Amino acid sequence: MSSHAETVHDPVFVGDTLAKLEALYPKYPTKMALLLPALWMVQEARGWVSEGGVIEVGEKLGLTPAYVRGVVSFYTMYHTHPVGRHFIQVCTTSPCNICGAEDVVKSLLRHTGCGELGATSPDGRFTVVEVECLGACGFATPILVDDDTVESVTPENVPTILARYP
Amino acid sequence: MGYPYPSHPKETPVLSKHFGEVEARTFDGWVARGGYEALKKALAMTPEEIVAEVKASGLRGRGGAGFPTGMKWSFMPKDDGKPHYLCCNADESEPGTFKDREIIRWTPHALIEGCAIGCLGIRAETCYIYIRGEFTEPWHILVAAVAEAYAKGALGENAFGSGRRIDIVVHRGAGAYICGEETALMNSIEGRRGNPRVKPPFPAVAGLFGMPTTINNVETLAAVPVILTRGSAWYAGLSLSSPKSTGSKLFSVCGHVQRPGTYEITMGLPMRELIYDMCGGMLPGRTLKAVIPGGSSVPIMNAADIEDCPMDYEGIVAHGSMLGSGGMIVMDDTTDMVYQVMRLARFYADESCAQCTNCREGTAWTTKILERILAGEGKPTDLDLLLSLADNMTGKTICVLSDSCAVPVVSGLQKFRGEFEAYLSGATAPVTAGV
Numbered sequence: 001m002s003s004h005a006e007t008v009h010d011p012v013f014v015g016d017t018l019a020k021l022e023a024l025y026p027k028y029p030t031k032m033a034l035l036l037p038a039l040w041m042v043q044e045a046r047g048w049v050s051e052g053g054v055i056e057v058g059e060k061l062g063l064t065p066a067y068v069r070g071v072v073s074f075y076t077m078y079h080t081h082p083v084g085r086h087f088i089q090v091c092t093t094s095p096c097n098i099c100g101a102e103d104v105v106k107s108l109l110r111h112t113g114c115g116e117l118g119a120t121s122p123d124g125r126f127t128v129v130e131v132e133c134l135g136a137c138g139f140a141t142p143i144l145v146d147d148d149t150v151e152s153v154t155p156e157n158v159p160t161i162l163a164r165y166p
Numbered sequence: 167m168g169y170p171y172p173s174h175p176k177e178t179p180v181l182s183k184h185f186g187e188v189e190a191r192t193f194d195g196w197v198a199r200g201g202y203e204a205l206k207k208a209l210a211m212t213p214e215e216i217v218a219e220v221k222a223s224g225l226r227g228r229g230g231a232g233f234p235t236g237m238k239w240s241f242m243p244k245d246d247g248k249p250h251y252l253c254c255n256a257d258e259s260e261p262g263t264f265k266d267r268e269i270i271r272w273t274p275h276a277l278i279e280g281c282a283i284g285c286l287g288i289r290a291e292t293c294y295i296y297i298r299g300e301f302t303e304p305w306h307i308l309v310a311a312v313a314e315a316y317a318k319g320a321l322g323e324n325a326f327g328s329g330r331r332i333d334i335v336v337h338r339g340a341g342a343y344i345c346g347e348e349t350a351l352m353n354s355i356e357g358r359r360g361n362p363r364v365k366p367p368f369p370a371v372a373g374l375f376g377m378p379t380t381i382n383n384v385e386t387l388a389a390v391p392v393i394l395t396r397g398s399a400w401y402a403g404l405s406l407s408s409p410k411s412t413g414s415k416l417f418s419v420c421g422h423v424q425r426p427g428t429y430e431i432t433m434g435l436p437m438r439e440l441i442y443d444m445c446g447g448m449l450p451g452r453t454l455k456a457v458i459p460g461g462s463s464v465p466i467m468n469a470a471d472i473e474d475c476p477m478d479y480e481g482i483v484a485h486g487s488m489l490g491s492g493g494m495i496v497m498d499d500t501t502d503m504v505y506q507v508m509r510l511a512r513f514y515a516d517e518s519c520a521q522c523t524n525c526r527e528g529t530a531w532t533t534k535i536l537e538r539i540l541a542g543e544g545k546p547t548d549l550d551l552l553l554s555l556a557d558n559m560t561g562k563t564i565c566v567l568s569d570s571c572a573v574p575v576v577s578g579l580q581k582f583r584g585e586f587e588a589y590l591s592g593a594t595a596p597v598t599a600g601v
Binding site: 036077140 | 258259303462
């Protein structure tokens, strides 16, 4: 169980979001195949996947909450707790590591005020996490800020990049 | 072209010819560049004719394994009455590899066309393109291109008026390296945890949704249209060395070179020319120490290994490594090899799906032992222990993730043992791993 319980779960799959989910049904031979897309829709709508979201997805697709939770926890990109307004993923795998990625992480932690990996800054603006290979190794160090890939990040240009995300 | 740099004279721009051209992303822009002629041609061919053409080209899987593509397609059953599926593996996550990303970003219609032709070759009506969740920009570009291909009648229930149905569905992953393994990818599409499956049955017998399935890498499928338009003989003729390695190949080069990027070369070009001429060599005052030529899962080469090594499947094997995914990591003399072997082991420990004991425990303990060596707390027996662990992680699990973790450990110890010993003896000052 998540320690970040919602008081009441406001359903995600109504109106346009429900229509978006239903439009996917004919594209797959099973309902279960819609699990990853449905979880993405929950995260897009709410910023994270709450216990209420897990139960709602399960009900929509005929899956138990335990099953859905097992899938959610397998994948690193679903947030099981609220995160900052801007979510920053930094690659520190070998190709970026040898080009100074760890100094970029330190700079991000300092300039966002997050202090440590996985923590959200006191103003709620940023969360910074370290991730394995982002598949942009030639442009070290790449970071993902929300959906934006930012390449060639250095400890020095971090403040300029952060300024674009109020 | 050596995106983001202009094309180098030693390149063979076939797949990368239109990288950097924004108009090539649109349907009309692609058609203006000769696009969709191959699909129209394929719609008039039988599956056997398509497979024969791909076989004759010598095209081999560009995802890492190098299996002959035409032969893979020929494993699909005929007249079995079941739905067939094509999966396109766009989960590009192998450290050092960023070539498929450029294909998707710049020439999404080349991939769509290749997927459509693949469907015709294996008698499938549906192709699922599984793209890693972190590829946000490529995902948006690909989804828009697929929608445009439907709107223009290239896809759908009556592709180009042929009466043939071809559907392409873009399925987004959610962060898991292991989903690049073919059966884990299928489980992930089905809405399951990305655990690899025991083989047999192989995908051609029972793959996605239990149906006959073929899975190919992005670069493999993107090469198919050009094989059909220019002919298999032309493609097979692109080879500077081994007749078993044909065509052009994208290499993404990263690390300590002056111009990292994605370069397309004819198979067989000397590795030195790629590193020193095309990528501009090392930074001033630095010398080359190590190269991992095909993504992090292939053995580390030292400076002597790369001399006279041709860039083709057989040549790299003869020089002690593998072509793999074509993701080349170049390391200069400032690199701490023990630290980087630890980082690679940690990658596999993080990404292990944890269903096999040898992988779950082996990758974690390998990382911990390397961390204690770095911290100056290594034991004299640690190097033998690492090799023993590596042996227990090789050939003993459902998929090759744990084998891949053993590879940098074994090759790192083989080529750079002195650096490990220097940490053990205290000759190298201890370092703390991580931020």
